Amino acid sequence: MTQAERLTREQVAEAGLADWRPLLGRLRTRFATGDFGAGMGLVTRIGEVATAAGRHADLTLTEASLVVGVGSPHAGGVTQADVDLARVISEQAASLGIAADTGGVTQLELGLDTGDTSRNAAYYAALLGGEVVGGEPYDASGQVPTVWWQTPPERPEDEGPALPKQDFEQRWHFDVWVAEDEGEPRVQAALDAGGRLVSDKAAPAYWVLEDPDGNRSCVCTPAAR
Structure with a gap:
């Protein structure tokens, strides 16, 4: 399977992305940033790693949280490239001491x-x-x-x-x-x-x-x- 092929629901689950949830053909999460400045710091990190991978992420920043979505509409769902990007984003958040709050996704x-x-x-x-x-x-x-x-x-x-x-x-x-x-x-x-x-x-x-x-x-x- 290539990086651009759509993964099955089982394959997404097997990826073990504890910070993320599959919804409507995308991977989504919400990071509890605590304040706007911390959220902006994480946005910058996400921008850097997504650009380096030739990808993008959908970001919604509010005062105390950051909602992130990754997916591949052209492939009709989530691909291995999306899984890889989600994992790197989680690593970046963890390095900043920011935890995911998946209960509200x-x-x-x-x-x-x-x-x-x-x-x-x-x-x-x-x-x-x-x-x-x-x-x-x-x-x-x-x-x-x-x-x-x-x-x-x-x-x-x-x-x-x-x-x-x-x-x-x-x-x-x-x-x-x-x-x-x-x-x-x-x-x-x-x-x-x-x-x-x-x-x-x-x-x-x-x-x-x-x-x-x-x-x-x-x-x-x-x-x-």
């Missing part, structure tokens, strides 16, 4: 029930300031969540776990992606905050929840996919 995706994906893709790409990639709106700047389409099933068995009927039509829903070991804790936190479990039949791939008003969302993990 999250990726939000918006799902729309629609039978006309082509027309909606163009509309939402324009609305969100992105472009259509692979039939879906894509924002290369990372400013907005990813959007995907949930088309009406052709056969009843395509619907997945049967869910109770809603009293109203809901066409948008959140898919909240978390690491495999964070799925159940995130679901429980939502339930403790007033949510309701609609279905766990597809768990640990996803759980369907409702907010107090009955709007449904899913907590998703890479498990069992």
Whole structure:
């Protein structure tokens, strides 16, 4: 296998990247920098090692943390080159005394029930300031969540776990992606905050929840996919 070929979920797990979690075809982590200056120091280090490797990383720096993502969209997921870069980034963070906080790693995706994906893709790409990639709106700047389409099933068995009927039509829903070991804790936190479990039949791939008003969302993990 070359450095540019997409790795399987099992191969990513075997890499032993304790600081990182696979989410939506990327490796993601959050470093608890503690303050903005320390975060800037780590950003500089990441820039240096990524440039030296001919790679790049997506960085979101806030006052007390730094979220980092690495991946290879052209390969459709995570490659060995991404794994190697993630490992070097962890080494750089450790050398600065900065620890990873993977418990809060999250990726939000918006799902729309629609039978006309082509027309909606163009509309939402324009609305969100992105472009259509692979039939879906894509924002290369990372400013907005990813959007995907949930088309009406052709056969009843395509619907997945049967869910109770809603009293109203809901066409948008959140898919909240978390690491495999964070799925159940995130679901429980939502339930403790007033949510309701609609279905766990597809768990640990996803759980369907409702907010107090009955709007449904899913907590998703890479498990069992």
